[in-house]
Amino acid sequence: VSQTSVDPLFKKIKVELPEPSLTDSMDDIERLKMAVRKETGIENLRVSLNTVSNIPGILRKEKWKVTVSLADVLGYTEIAAVESGWDYQKYYGLAIDIGTTTIVVNLVDLESGQTIAQKGSYNQQAVYGDDIISRIVHATEEKNGMEDLRNAVLKSLNELISQLASENHIDINVINYAVCAGNTTMVHLFLGIDPKYIRLEPYTPAINIPEPIRAEEVGLQICKTAWVYCIPGIASYVGGDITSGAQVIGIDKTEKVTLFIDVGTNGEMVLGNQDWLMACACSAGPAFEGGGIKCGMRAMRGAIERLDVISDTLDVEYSTVGGAKPVGVCGSGLIDCIAGMHKAGIIDRTGQFSSNLTNQRIRNGDDGPEYVIVSKENSGNGQDIALSEVDIKNLIRSKGAVFAGIRTMLRKMDLPIEIIEEIIIAGGFGRHISIKDAISIGLLPDAEFEKYKYIGNSSVKGAKMVLLSKTARDEAVQLATKMTYLELSIGNDFMDEYVSALFIPHTDMTLFPSLSE
Amino acid sequence: MGLTGLDIFKQLPKTNCKDCGQATCLAFAMQIAAGKAGLDGCPHVSSAAKEALEAASAPPVALVKIGTGEKEIQLGNETVLFRHDKRFEHPTAITISVNDTEDVAAKVQAVNKLVFDRVGMLFSVNMVAVINASGDAAKFADAVKTAQENTEFPLALCTEDAAAMGAALEVAGSKKPLIYAATAANYEAMAELAKKYECPLAVKGADINELADLSEKVSALGCKQLILDSGAREVNKMLADQTQIRRLAINKRFRPFGYPTIAIVTSEDPVQAVLDASVYISKYAGVVVLSTADPAEILPLITLRLNIYTDPQKPIAVESKLYAVGEPGPDAPVFVTTNFSLTYFCVQGDVEAARIPAYILPVDSDGTSVLTAWAAGKLTPDSITELIKKSGIEDKVNHKKLILPGGVAVLSGKLAEISGWEVLVGPYDSGGIPSFLKQRWV
Numbered sequence: 001v002s003q004t005s006v007d008p009l010f011k012k013i014k015v016e017l018p019e020p021s022l023t024d025s026m027d028d029i030e031r032l033k034m035a036v037r038k039e040t041g042i043e044n045l046r047v048s049l050n051t052v053s054n055i056p057g058i059l060r061k062e063k064w065k066v067t068v069s070l071a072d073v074l075g076y077t078e079i080a081a082v083e084s085g086w087d088y089q090k091y092y093g094l095a096i097d098i099g100t101t102t103i104v105v106n107l108v109d110l111e112s113g114q115t116i117a118q119k120g121s122y123n124q125q126a127v128y129g130d131d132i133i134s135r136i137v138h139a140t141e142e143k144n145g146m147e148d149l150r151n152a153v154l155k156s157l158n159e160l161i162s163q164l165a166s167e168n169h170i171d172i173n174v175i176n177y178a179v180c181a182g183n184t185t186m187v188h189l190f191l192g193i194d195p196k197y198i199r200l201e202p203y204t205p206a207i208n209i210p211e212p213i214r215a216e217e218v219g220l221q222i223c224k225t226a227w228v229y230c231i232p233g234i235a236s237y238v239g240g241d242i243t244s245g246a247q248v249i250g251i252d253k254t255e256k257v258t259l260f261i262d263v264g265t266n267g268e269m270v271l272g273n274q275d276w277l278m279a280c281a282c283s284a285g286p287a288f289e290g291g292g293i294k295c296g297m298r299a300m301r302g303a304i305e306r307l308d309v310i311s312d313t314l315d316v317e318y319s320t321v322g323g324a325k326p327v328g329v330c331g332s333g334l335i336d337c338i339a340g341m342h343k344a345g346i347i348d349r350t351g352q353f354s355s356n357l358t359n360q361r362i363r364n365g366d367d368g369p370e371y372v373i374v375s376k377e378n379s380g381n382g383q384d385i386a387l388s389e390v391d392i393k394n395l396i397r398s399k400g401a402v403f404a405g406i407r408t409m410l411r412k413m414d415l416p417i418e419i420i421e422e423i424i425i426a427g428g429f430g431r432h433i434s435i436k437d438a439i440s441i442g443l444l445p446d447a448e449f450e451k452y453k454y455i456g457n458s459s460v461k462g463a464k465m466v467l468l469s470k471t472a473r474d475e476a477v478q479l480a481t482k483m484t485y486l487e488l489s490i491g492n493d494f495m496d497e498y499v500s501a502l503f504i505p506h507t508d509m510t511l512f513p514s515l516s517e
Numbered sequence: 518m519g520l521t522g523l524d525i526f527k528q529l530p531k532t533n534c535k536d537c538g539q540a541t542c543l544a545f546a547m548q549i550a551a552g553k554a555g556l557d558g559c560p561h562v563s564s565a566a567k568e569a570l571e572a573a574s575a576p577p578v579a580l581v582k583i584g585t586g587e588k589e590i591q592l593g594n595e596t597v598l599f600r601h602d603k604r605f606e607h608p609t610a611i612t613i614s615v616n617d618t619e620d621v622a623a624k625v626q627a628v629n630k631l632v633f634d635r636v637g638m639l640f641s642v643n644m645v646a647v648i649n650a651s652g653d654a655a656k657f658a659d660a661v662k663t664a665q666e667n668t669e670f671p672l673a674l675c676t677e678d679a680a681a682m683g684a685a686l687e688v689a690g691s692k693k694p695l696i697y698a699a700t701a702a703n704y705e706a707m708a709e710l711a712k713k714y715e716c717p718l719a720v721k722g723a724d725i726n727e728l729a730d731l732s733e734k735v736s737a738l739g740c741k742q743l744i745l746d747s748g749a750r751e752v753n754k755m756l757a758d759q760t761q762i763r764r765l766a767i768n769k770r771f772r773p774f775g776y777p778t779i780a781i782v783t784s785e786d787p788v789q790a791v792l793d794a795s796v797y798i799s800k801y802a803g804v805v806v807l808s809t810a811d812p813a814e815i816l817p818l819i820t821l822r823l824n825i826y827t828d829p830q831k832p833i834a835v836e837s838k839l840y841a842v843g844e845p846g847p848d849a850p851v852f853v854t855t856n857f858s859l860t861y862f863c864v865q866g867d868v869e870a871a872r873i874p875a876y877i878l879p880v881d882s883d884g885t886s887v888l889t890a891w892a893a894g895k896l897t898p899d900s901i902t903e904l905i906k907k908s909g910i911e912d913k914v915n916h917k918k919l920i921l922p923g924g925v926a927v928l929s930g931k932l933a934e935i936s937g938w939e940v941l942v943g944p945y946d947s948g949g950i951p952s953f954l955k956q957r958w959v
Contacts, residue, residue, distance in 0.1 A: 133892040137927075200894045201883075235540075276526055276543050283889070368948065390946055412547055414521035482533050484543040489885070489893075491830040499859070 095464035098182030183239035244462025282405030297328035309340030325380030400501035442505025584671025617660035649676035679706035777803025832884025843874030
């Protein structure tokens, strides 16, 4: 994780202005600007009418000693407020991750750079659809659809902000800057921008690099004149959340060829290093977040996160989040489970159940054959936890899409898979993703374990980084601008790779040399 | 081997200014590597970089033009041995020959009529080759004049007699005909003529070794618009030569073979002639010359050429039309899906497994799956309704019930409204079709 010094997008500075005289009768604002310029070296300063209106009294009240609030707006610095004297109120900022499913807000003390508190909740847009496509459809096809979605995300955010403010005894008016990271659709819906053409060929968003906007205009309940800045995105399905994550890992500052994968519904990934960067979204689907799998769930209390299938008895050993009685299986457990079932011969390379195995754990369910991981006597919700053939095929499609995405990017550049020196995984897996099992089902490339790192929610980390550093903000824009988006629906490359990856681990076993040893 | 996107990218200015129409320099580099953009798209590339790239990215097979105006033929710029590796660029020019001893006007007019409608577009032969069969220069020039007056197709002038060629070029030289051919005996005179009239020149060797030698000599004389003839006339020899020429040009960057080729069909038997020409179209020939103007013999070649030169970088899709599984009667169920082949064959397999004859309507979704097509707005009540109308299903069944994939249940209301059909929401997975039919249909 790269470190940048604290030079936040909003800060307060103390200045003392030279007193005017008959030989120095410069106007108040010019006098103020000169003093700020001298103190900070910032050339391009602007002042709003709001600030100018009371300036003569404020400057003179404490004998030309004032505290000046400076807000960085892309391209210029705004004198956001002027207070008399050098005793000033504390000031704060927000780092926000607007996820499709979950929203996370960090309250940050802009003077120290410390996160005071963090809160998360579900995105209330979910009532209009679980995925971004359903929400775009709602926004563009239903009456007032756009307003529904905008209000839902604002409600989620404002509730979190008001809780954070009251629990930490601060006034929402001292929250002076907010930086948001979200996928392209989330940013459009949050700012009230028509998202219609994001999903229609040739998949063009209205805007990738939004300018800072006043909180009042956005509808965010913090200081009205505060600025809200959204981290720039790259294309329709690779947004600011990925730019943010890529910046946190410093992918554009290393010589090492790095692969950054967010194993989530959109399956965004970035490949490259300081010289070149490429990004794509492989639409893996929500299977590894527990979606579309009967016994699947997020990495919450009671989720099976590690699992072993004993080859001869077909019994299961497992551990759950929080050590609670099991109620379902989260992403990391699902990966272990398929790997174990394949190793034990319960399923073949296509994910089909073997017809000549008889065991009490294997039975015929509503969706065809299934394997009982935990029987209802031992589960936390009185129901069997079982993985069916339909579930397994669904997971194979998801893992196939991720691997095909990686291969397609390499193919476009004519690079071998061995070129990758570092692989950084983000996503909601829980703490215990087994790289070994992920490789053995063909989700991740067959590289040395040391190359792998798991990073968690990199999106909100990046938002905080930008909030606390102008340099980081400028770099984020640079990063987004130089990232090359690969549209996977053009040409056959992705489809060929995808079909080849619909096996455990792959049709081409030479890609997984460690498994054939 | 061509340059990779990364090699090209290293030479670009890395400004990401978008002046080339691409979002980033890397995207532009990938377009160049794929042969979809030229370096001149970038106004900021340095001259040093240009030099480095142009030398390395020069096409392994030169682009050669024959004729002028609308019917101009472009050949070459090929980069692969197999179409699935990228694509074949410039379709083979199908050429019909006429001897100066026959009724040139009649034959040429027959050639003009070789225009065919394939998939809604018109395709034709490309060139007329006038052969100096009489050995008489004046007669040859006369035949060339008649041919030129009767067709807009470019001409190939075929004689090894430089004097006869000179006379013919006086008639037709301004229209850039193909000069056929320079041989070991006459190449200096022929090269002179090619330069004088700025015409493409065919080079004919007794075998592939002599061809390489001759190509180098002619090129040294300043002729760069060449067409190669290895002298082979039997199909097996021709196949070997064509393969060698293309392979050496691409894999070894052997410059003397860096030009399009010409293949001459000599078989008297029309079936054999068409079969030979088919081999040449499939295997790298730039120009194929036949003597027949019989539409029944030309149509299969036109079709084969269209298929072979189709860009394979397209999604894997089945044709969007009505399909019958088994022998469905008027009571048979009707399934809607998309034309992505994986999707279509899953549905078809599961419908077959149900042992109930049925109809399937795959909507043209550009080869995307049901949910992908829905997400991208390609599987809509409108597109389904349009297919119902177009497919003729309304005349095949006596009911108006459609079965929609469970994943796009949200479309059912609007679809029923627009199409006027009753919409049944089927199972999410096509694996559920057999039990769905048992419960809901029979």
